[in-house]
Amino acid sequence: MNKVHGKLSGLKTSQVKRLSNLYRRRLDPSAVVSQELARALGELSLEFHKPVSVLVDRRGRVVTVALGDAADTPLPARPGEAEGRLYGLRLVHTHLKGGGLSQGDLSKLFLNRLDAVVAVDVRANARGDAEVTQVHLAQIAPPRAEAEDWLISPPMSMQRAEKLDFLELTRALEEELSRSARARETKRSSQERAVLVGLNTGESPFESDSRLAELAELARSAGATVAVMSKQQRAAPDPRTLIGRGKLQELVSRAYHEDADLLIFDRELNPAQAREIAQETQLKVVDRTQLILDIFAQNARGREAQVQVELAQLQYQVTRLAGRGRAMSRLGGGIGTRGPGETKLEVDRRRIRDRIAALQAEVAQISQRRAEGRKGRKASEVPVIALVGYTNAGKSTLFNALAKADVLSQNRLFATLRPTTREGWLPALGAWGGKVLYTDTVGFIRDLPEELVDAFRATLEELHDAELLLHVVDAATPGAPDRVAAVNRILDDLGVEVPRTVVLNKADLAAPAELKDLAKRYNALGVSAATGAGLDALKASLAQLLEGPRHVPLPDDPGRAYGMTFHD
CATH class of the missing domain: 3.40.50.300 (P-loop containing nucleotide triphosphate hydrolases)
Structure with missing residues (x-):
């Protein structure tokens, strides 16, 4: 039985199996959704009194089934991506109360660059059977400053949804996204474009502004172009994303329209926060400490400085290796990844600890040499x-x-x-x-x-x-x-x-x-x-x-x- 995701607590094995049977469904790839798939989703939704969601690939195959809404539907991993390409999956799910696409639906679409999000409004007819009333469709919008992040089609009937050439819509959208990407690449310099994120938890406005201005200077010294500067006021940092999911989604939207590929935070992120933010945004994430370490790495001249910078970088990285491969490899290189040493982020902890021990021994020798030099200067009075x-x-x-x-x-x-x-x-x-x-x-x-x-x-x-x-x-x-x-x-x-x-x-x-x-x-x-x-x-x-x-x-x-x- 294929795995079913979502809110399965309290379900019988037979009920989970009926959900799993959705994996057998096939959809005409060119249709937004078929009558058969919509009805099957609707029947299960009415039975469980919850939305049912599926992810469908471009060959019309169901690749993920979940009991719940967009947030309950995990996306399968994909081996990298090209700018201008969509995910290759559409999310199709039911709405029992109508109302069109929710903010959660649209966020899932935008943050993950899905081919589309499709919501099917379902109600019970006089016989108690599932009846589709409307179909809602949204796709990601090409990046334009001040534009919406998505394109929402007018509500359509089931018949219209079956006749609409979805593959042609998706192909045309990807072509436009690719043209936009090529145009941006032509204009783009070698510098990374960054969104700066400040968090104010009670400081004065002057202090908060000063911290953000200093972060901008750090970013420029590291070689980044500052595209967006944003502050968030909170009583306390959010334990998962530092600034809260709503603000994070807003910043992803701004990064998208400003052609930025880097988020820089003015606070140090713990490993769990860094992973969560990278996963939520699909952007490279750097905190203030990484930024400073990167500047030191660029400015390290001579063996002495290089040894000390590499040691500092490895001591920072050693507790942050797990789960960072996807976040840091997405864009490859750049701010937060430079260093005078040979170690890469993917190197296992044991090798890093061995390297740290060797560098610490070399730093001890540096300390001894400097102490001898100071003795000579002291003797000269x-x-x-x-x-x-x-x-x-x-x-x-x-x-x-x-x-x-x-x-x-x-x-x-x-x-x-x-x-x-x-x-x-x-x-x-x-x-x-x-x-x-x-x-x-x-x-x-x-x-x-x-x-x-x-x-x-x-x-x-x-x-x-x-x-x-x-x-x-x-x-x-x-x-x-x-x-x-x-x-x-x-x-x-x-x-x-x-x-x-x-x-x-x-x-x-x-x-x-x-x-x-x-x-x-x-x-x-x-x-x-x-x-x-x-x-x-x-x-x-x-x-x-x-x-x-x-x-x-x-x-x-x-x-x-x-x-x-x-x-x-």
């Missing part, structure tokens, strides 16, 4: 100033300006992964000036993934041996206090107890009132690493902090200090 700060605050640009170096500086997140140390000179240090060492470090970000913190611990150990941390803050971008707090939290979590001082970078781009407020708040100087304004005053301040209290010719008021040092 040259003070070390480590630049820290939020990613893209301009640390590398300031580092180059202070040390007259040529470290890569880009207007993108996490451009610097490998700490770099260069000599510099502070004219105000001592009677004749003095030499210092500047260290440029990896940028931080709020909710920095634990896997990255652990993997880069050997690199971040550099901070413990510095005499001073120069906390570089982007003064031109709103939300500086939140970013300062995020960096301080990470430093505290790492147990870094080195003295810190704040410098406000990009002062030439900041609003004067905002810059003055930040200067007062953090007792900080404003500088522009790009133009060099304020650097002499910064060097004098650093010398004072390294030497201890002594007279520096700067006003007591930080706002006036900004006025003299930056503008002068």
